[in-house]
Amino acid sequence: MREYFLVALVTAVVTYLLVPPVRAFALRIGAAPEVRERDVHKVPTPRLGGLAMFGGMAAGLLVATNLPYVGPALAQQSGQTAMALLAAGGLIVVTGFLDDWLGMDALVKLGGQIAAGGLLVYYGVTLRYLPLPSNMGGELSLDTNLQVVITILIVVVTINAVNFVDGLDGLAAGIVGIAALATLVYSMVLSQSLQATRINLTAVVAALLIGMCIGFLPHNFNPAKIFMGDTGAMLIGLILATSLVTIISSVPSAALQVNRFPLLLPVLLPVAVMVLPLADLIMAVVRRTSAGQSPFAPDRGHLHHRLLDIGHSHRRSVLIMYAWTFLFAFALVALSVEGVPVAVFPPIIAVALAILVLLSRQRWRTTGRNGRGGAHAANRMPPPADSSDSQSGTAAATATPRATATTG
Structure with a gap:
């Protein structure tokens, strides 16, 4: 546990310290679009925060590879996970940087995401099998072609889901950080009960991601x-996808119990930690295609936009979505640790969803002359049409509209 904490701490400190020079660099090269009439923020806000996050990840990897417990985990699964993260992360950061600075065609950016997934595969970070209980045949092995296709698909979907949810200040980093924390907790609990488990690889990747977000x-x-811009949103999406790929095939079949959460958790946990980004992504695609638009056309129909439209403040909207993510992820981990039967899971989630829906629909009742919440919220200027770098009313927007493969 101490080594995971050290990796997360080093990553967080380096990321934090790198942000000011990265901000100055972004302003210097003009990666801070002019404020439009419909924007709420008053001054141009720079992007490219993902550069600092990549620097933090690199520092965390450097420390991790030299630790006695964590280091060997990065060399597991016949791959070089540290090199995989640096190579794939470097490519995705370059892709995001060019898009944030100069703009990039959607298909070109999608190609960069696929290539990043291909680099993970090249260095041995792939979904090799699906876990099944021993009385059902044990592990379901995937052939080489399926490994490549499924791994790249997970990478692309996760990157775009994270980018779609990146619409409010602190939203994407917070949600991904909570998801990574749940993954780390599950990994640590399981590693204590299983000997020589591959779950340690997932744990160190999650620790890196936690540090980047914090x-x-x-x-x-x-x-x-x-x-963070596309530079950061695509990077943390890539690292989150890496943790999901490793966690699915981390649990030995002998450890799985029939009709218990440990049977389903390696598959359910990735869905639980990604429930909000995936739901937002699916609804956006359905909404836009049903209206005859491109799936990547900007609009203001995202979950965070709806929270703002019903009167929640910016910060309250972010905290509500934090709570949603925390509930789904940690409820699943907690129930699995206790060995609760699978049948208990659906009603618990149904009750939790009902509570959170009621919470999110309740207007912020704070009134007064500060203009926050309630009727005052309706009188505020609406947030700009969504963009992966528009933070719901306080974010910078691109100088010219453009459809992108990861616009959220």
Whole structure:
């Protein structure tokens, strides 16, 4: 546990310290679009925060590879996970940087995401099998072609889901950080009960991701001083996808119990930690295609936009979505640790969803002359049409509209 904490701490500190020079660099090269008439923020806000996050990840990897317990985990699964994260992360950061600075065609950016997934596969980070209980045949092995296709698909879907949810100050970093924390907790609990488990690889990747998000959040929480942009959203999406790929095939079949959460958790946990981004992604695609638009056309129909439209403040909307993510992820982990039967899971989630829906629909009742919440919220200028770098009313927007493969 100490080594995971050290990796997360180093990553967070380096990320935090790198943000100010990255912000100055973004302003210097003009990666801070001019404020449009419909924007709420008053001054141009720089993007490229993902550069600091990548620097933090690199520092965390450097420390992790030299630790006695964590280091060997990065060399598991016949792959070089550290090199995989650096190579794939470097490519996705370059892709995001060019898009944040100069703009990029949607298909070109999608190609960069696929290539990043291909680099993970090249260095041995793939979904090799699906876990099944021993009385059902044990592990379901995947052939080489399926490994490549499914791994790249998970990478692309996760990157775009994270980018779609990146619409409010601190939202994407917070949600991904909570997801990574749940993954780390599950990994640590399981590693204590199983000997020589491959779950340690998932744990160290999750620790890196936690550090990246914690280090960036102080600069990005409302009111944000800098946005992560596609550079950061695609990077943390890639690292989250890596943790999901490794966790699915981390549990030995002998450890699985029939009609108990450990049977389903390696598959359910990735869905639980991604429930909000995936739901937002699916609804956006359905909404836009049913209207005859491109799935990547910007609009204001995302979950965070709806929370703002019904009167919640910027920060309250973010905290509600944090709570949603925390509930789904940690409820699943907690129930699995206790060995609760699978049949208990659906009603618990149904009750939790009902509570959170009621919470999110309740208007912020704080009134007064500060203009926050209630009727005052309706009189505020609406947030700009969504963009992966528009933070719901306080984010910078691109100088010219463009459809992108990861616009949220």
